[in-house]
Amino acid sequence: MRLSKSIFALTATLSLAFTGCQQVVKPAATTPTLSETPSDQNQAGTATAPSNQFNLQGKIGVKTPKQSGSAFFTWQQDHEDFDIQLSGILGIGKTIIEGKSGEVTLNSSKTGLIQAESPEELLERATGWVAPITDIVSWVQARPATTDAKIAKDDADRISKIEEDGWTVDLSYNDKETLPNKLILKQALESGAENRVTMVIQNR
Template sequence: MFKHIKIALILSSTLSVIAMTGCQSFTQNKAVSSTQSPQVANQFNLQGKIGVKTPQQSGSAFFTWQQNQEQYDIELSGILGVGKTQISGQPGQVTLNSAKTGTITAESPEELLERATGWQAPITNLVDWVQAKTTSDTAKTEKDAQNRLAQIIEDGWTVNLSYNDAATLPNKLILQQQLETGKENRITMVIQNR
């Protein structure tokens, strides 16, 4: 049972930002994150499925993610029978609540993840990655034939983005972090509705 709760916490924390042919060569990205309008930045509603796989465990969940600037609400369901998990966040406070774990609070999603699982990941970056943007101007990027971001390498993670037809925002993100052991942490995020 502890293993199921730990997997639920990994999935919950991973989303609490909460996931972001014809390729060109890598370039330093200087303008992607600055091209957004401040009035519409970080405001979206997503629904989909997320899966997490580490060398020790794996699991998946359905999610609904509402982001309004710096505040977010995420609901997860179907986590290996653990039940529904609610995550709310704003600058300086992230709260995870479920019937199985109770309430866990931290100052950032990264801190919540580390406290709950001992695992470190750039969770806050998902807000930009699901919008096909980088978090910093030091990220390496690769674009597809339609000039959309196809890959981001940032903060020790490689993010591969996939798109439906002519869509400008990704419907799938695969995040990979190579470990010193030669293994990897992998997060797969499928966005079904925006």
């Protein structure tokens, strides 16, 4: 089930920074190697249907035609409440993004406390980054965020690729694990360039 927009847009670590004067190329209507997501099928392949409740630690990197950067993260998700902490972002210091009871806030030593309607907007204001965190909540659990997604699976029947909301996501797994340890998110731009987010999950 898709999470509330006001809370999980949060993933976008970079919001509208990518779209300022760049046009996003919409994916083709059909992709032979991908299939439509069945509404009555377990979307996580062979994994047990996941819930929106997890703890993650790892590193995230963002690269755009104009800038690049990386940060270490811890992410605690409890249904529609979340707490994301980023450290190591150049020029901004430790950043805390929280969503509780419909309120999304960002706090860092450089920006102070910021409130907005979505996490994407918060992070875009603070760092200039953009990433589809609303959808990432589902993607890190090896499932698409909506029934409009197109997916591909590997030989172990795990989701290995998702095309959704203008992004292509490649998922990698360790051995026989059913949840991904690495995600590469790519958003094609009209100029032929792309926005890329690389997320490495070190601990769950």
